[in-house]
Amino acid sequence: MPLPDPAPRRHLHTRAVTYSGYLRDDGLWDIEGEMSDTKTYGFERSDGTQMPVGTPIHGMRIRITVDESMTIRAIATAMDHTPFPECQQGVDPMQQMVGATLGPGWRQAIEKALGGVRGCTHLRELLFNLATAAYQTVFPWRERERRLAGIAPVQATQPPYHLGRCIAWDTSGAVVARYYPQFAGWEPVRVTKPKVPPSST
Incomplete structure (x- = not known):
């Protein structure tokens, strides 16, 4: 069912967020998240540089590698587009999430390691929902494999x-x-x- 027709309006901003899940050949799982913010108009940034229409203000990616227990074994982060050069300081602290487990307490683990000025707001947002993407990737596939093997559900x-x-x-x-x-x-x-x-x- 579609949304009701909107009032007359003008499109100004798009935040696009995508999550993808992969089963690796070594049996581990890669879960990737990507986020971008773009405007439908050009503008001048605070440092005087011009931002053409559609140029990402934020463009960030995260890949976590998890094992069967949903524990993070590795994490990679890229910040291709940021409003300030200093934003890149948010990359290295992400390594503190290695060893964390996706599940109960996930939000608290992120906040403890990366909350406030210890990390990047947008990376935290992207990281939080990687857990949902991981569960949507891993558990339906496990259940499918069990059914195909004729194994009764646990x-x-x-x-x-x-x-x-x-x-x-x-x-x-x-x-x-x-x-x-x-x-x-x-x-x-x-x-x-x-x-x-x-x-x-």
Whole structure:
């Protein structure tokens, strides 16, 4: 279903983001992300140089290599277009993400290693959604290979990470009842801290 017709308007800016996933010959996985920002008009930058129409203001790429446990084994970063030469200082800190695991705590791991002035805002944004692209690449392919080999699906004993994190994957909803009936109505165990009695001193 298309969006409603817009009001009269003028196209000014495009941010294009693309993610791609690859199975390597050595059994590892490459997940790549690319982002660019362009304007539909030319303008003069703060340093006096001219930016012709369509010239990227930001043009950045990241490749992570992950293993079967979704742990980053290698990372490569390119910043072909940046507003300032100093932006290139954001490349080297990306190596701190080697050894991090895609999954719970991923956003916190990025923030701890690259948050604030320790990294580049746009690289952080691109890196965060690489995790989703990795899951979309790795797990459907694994499941396909198991089906082609005649291997029965593994019966999950713990709810998959995505259950309860989306309106469609509501554990009280119809989708979970169809695909994960063993977790229908499931709720996470909430750990309550013991109450500390007030000090008598």
